[in-house]
Amino acid sequence: MLSGRPGVGPVEKARDGLRDDARLFGLDEVSYSPQVKGTIEALNDAVQEMFLVSLPRYTHRPKPTGGRSAGPDAPPPTFAPFVTLLLERVRWWNTEHHPAALGGLTPSKPGWRTLRRELSEAGCRIPAMSSHEISATADPDPAAMLHRTDWAALAHAYGPAATTADDLLGLLEDDPEVQAASLGRLEMSVLHQGSLYSATAPAALFIAGVLPHPRTLAVHESFFPWDDRTRPLRAALLEWLGQFAESAAFDDEALADPQDAEEAEASEAVHACRAVRPQIFDAIAPFLDDRDETVREAALGAVTHLLAADDLADRIPVAAGRLERLACGGGGRRERAGALLTLARWGRDTATLLTDEDPAVRTCAALGTADPSAIDVLLAELADPVAVDGWFDEPLPQVDGWFRFTVLRGLLERAESFEQVLPVALALIPLCSQYSVDRDWGPLLACAFPEPHPAGAALTRAQSVFLTALLERDSCWGPIANRILWLRGAGLPVERGELRVLVRTAGE
Helix, strand or coil: CCCCCCCCCHHHHHHHHHHHHHHHCCCCCCCCCHHHHHHHHHHHHHHHHHCHHHCCCCCCCCCCCCCCCCCCCCCCCCHHHHHHHHHHHHHHHHHCCCCHHHCCCCCCCCCHHHHHHHHHHCCCCCCCCCCCCCCCCCCCCHHHHHHHCCHHHCEECCEECCCHHHHHHHCCCCCHHHHHHHHHHHHHHCCHHHCCCCCHHHHHHHHHHCCCCHHHHCEEECCCCCCCCEEEHHHHHHHHHHHHHHHHHCCCHHHHCCCCHHHHHHHHHHHHHHHCHHHHHHHHHHHHHCCCHHHHHHHHHHHHHHCCCHHHHHHHHHHHHHHHHHHHCCCCHHHHHHHHHHHHHCCCCCHHHCCCCCHHHHHHHHCCCCCCCHHHHHHHHHCCHHHHHCCCCCCCCCCCCCHHHHHHHHHHHHCCCHHHHHHHHHHHHHHCCCCCCCCCHHHHHHHHCCCCCCCCCCCCHHHHHHHHHHHCCHHHCCCCCHHHHHHHHCCCCCCHHHHHHHHHHCCC
């Protein structure tokens, strides 16, 4: 017996030994009785076969089964080196070893029954599917799903997903740094650069299921050095689920007709992720009303991507009612603006807030309505694009890039003529560059020249003024070729010098 307290009787020693050995091997605690004597012996035999036979001069069993004796001529270890070797073996076993019997977990993680009890007490569950939906899992218990999933048979970006269960459990550790590191590894593995794998859907279900756990309230910094935000883990998990939903919504034509085994595997992973979106949404929806603003914002971002799916359209009316109350309420600018942008994506009219006192809220309301006065709001606010970009310290989840790009797109969709847009175009040019052409001055060119400019034809005054200002902006001209397609589409020369000549001589 390797464990047990000295100076106690054999029964008590056996009881202590069983408890310590069980803990050593990551098992749930076992109470001693004479009937479990065989369990004690089996554990000690395992220690012998997996550790003692690797030590020099161990004589009870001279060598591992099928192996060679470890250092037959070396002196036996003294007490201190023996303890060091034993502790190192225990550390490896508990933190790096992934026995199949534990479902891919390391023994240092809690037994799944213990985890199941803890998650149940915290109100954690995976929402059930409605009768007309097909689920990748019918088990509402996150712990049971984690235990029953054969993670080693699944894949992520770096191969078999054997360690994914450990990372998922790491989200519930007491140490916020461990939580952040676990989420970082999950982002790099099962959602690597937005890619989906066979391990992604079950991982997303577990994350959605444990959102109510009190440990997700822990505040921590991001695992990634370029992300300096400090926020509750719950907000970070919701953002992760939003990225999951965005990736699942991506329409890749190759998935519809896979040509090889790799494409077939990718297609299967995407379909599995799409199948669990209803469950993910039902888990996230309650957090739209969370007390923490960062959590509400992350939940809103995730819901925005989830409800872009046709098979979740029946969830929109209830969610929209919550967001309409949020947009009209007394919340902060980010929250109200994000709610309006999401409502616009769902086709809900937001004209009631066109006269709101907050310019950001007014503008977001204008982006979600066909009301004729919406264009006046957009023209007025985009006349100062620097101010528009300064409305939000961090981009809203519904926005890609500078906010002025989103506002400009909404303006151009509503503009009746380029002459109407010209003041905004001139205000934007000082911010334009060859790198932003696809988001600002390229679409403005398309608005100025809805048809290719005929050779030798005169330019309108608005076209001439815009092109002259554009030619004077050095940052718009350089080796980046994106501008070429826009200039050709407008029927204009692609070289700066030739365009100068055209502006100067057009119509002569």
